[in-house]
Amino acid sequence: MNLYGLIGMPLAQSFSKKYFTEKFEKEHIANAAYELFPLENISLLTDLLQTHPELKGLNVTIPYKEQVLQFLNALNNEAKEIGAVNCIKINNGQLTGFNTDAPAFEKSLLPQLASHHKKALILGTGGAAKAVLYVLKKLGIEYAYVSRNKGAGFVYEDLTKEIIEAYPLIINSTPLGSFPKVDTAPDIPYQYLTDKNYLYDLVYNPAKTLFLQKGEERGAAIKNGYEMLVGQAELSWEIWNTK
Structure with missing residues (x-):
């Protein structure tokens, strides 16, 4: 199972889980799930990654778009220039930050x-x-x-x-x-x-x-x-x- 998700706080009214779950069903994308991961502190990201080694990607929302930078191994050029990340790609334990907001x-x-x-x-x-x-x-x-x-x-x-x-x-x-x-x-x-x-x-x-x-x-x-x-x-x- 490939897992994707959203980190931030609070997430109760988030659009992302419903959107991606419907996308997976509509486009017949098998072995994929999207979950919400409300983190009370950005330091809990390390525990989340250890608990869910099947994570392939994360979205990032308020208030962690800037705080998350310290946990990343690399940034693409756009995210580097913006100084904020809302998308993380996870590949072999390496976290790369992107900004798809812009x-x-x-x-x-x-x-x-x-x-x-x-x-x-x-x-x-x-x-x-x-x-x-x-x-x-x-x-x-x-x-x-x-x-x-x-x-x-x-x-x-x-x-x-x-x-x-x-x-x-x-x-x-x-x-x-x-x-x-x-x-x-x-x-x-x-x-x-x-x-x-x-x-x-x-x-x-x-x-x-x-x-x-x-x-x-x-x-x-x-x-x-x-x-x-x-x-x-x-x-x-x-x-x-x-x-």
């Missing part, structure tokens, strides 16, 4: 990207934000981080009408608004949004977060993270099954 995000972002979306705000500074940043740089889109703490970029209280106008693309890379806390949203001044804005939410459950609802009410283009999620899952499967 290409999946890029592909799902592009269809609604307009010529005036030349500057972007990235809400959050975690591992997912690093993949977003990598793609924006690749596309030549200027960016600024927005977080709760002073440091790089803006804090939420800094955001004005002028900033929202200057940075029409706004990407939520935080878990705010995800199930079950669907009544939460990043604290941006939604009243200044217009049809010039494009709000992209990496959250996929619910399909329309409060962040996206508020954007849609103001005429903004909106997109959730479901397409990105499917894209990164399929890219992970390709990586795990490439010699």
Whole structure:
């Protein structure tokens, strides 16, 4: 049996197990299983690998996309540049890290990207934000981080009408608004949004977060993270099954 799985914390609402289990059934992939491995601490990864020598691949989610780097034997170039990993290939005890978030995000972002979306705000500074940043740089889109703490970029209280106008693309890379806390949203001044804005939410459950609802009410283009999620899952499967 070839085993694959997801590490992170918490994982109760994860999409991955259902997605891969259905994929295995639909595509008649025998001797394969996908399980959830909630780890209270990333140090427990060592025990997990020893307990399950049949593991061939892992996905990595919040909060371990950066913390997992110390356990890897190698990184592909994209993951190395991003500094975050969401896919691990396991081969003869060797762990190689990849980032499938970036290409999946890029592909799902592009269809609604307009010529005036030349500057972007990235809400959050975690591992997912690093993949977003990598793609924006690749596309030549200027960016600024927005977080709760002073440091790089803006804090939420800094955001004005002028900033929202200057940075029409706004990407939520935080878990705010995800199930079950669907009544939460990043604290941006939604009243200044217009049809010039494009709000992209990496959250996929619910399909329309409060962040996206508020954007849609103001005429903004909106997109959730479901397409990105499917894209990164399929890219992970390709990586795990490439010699």
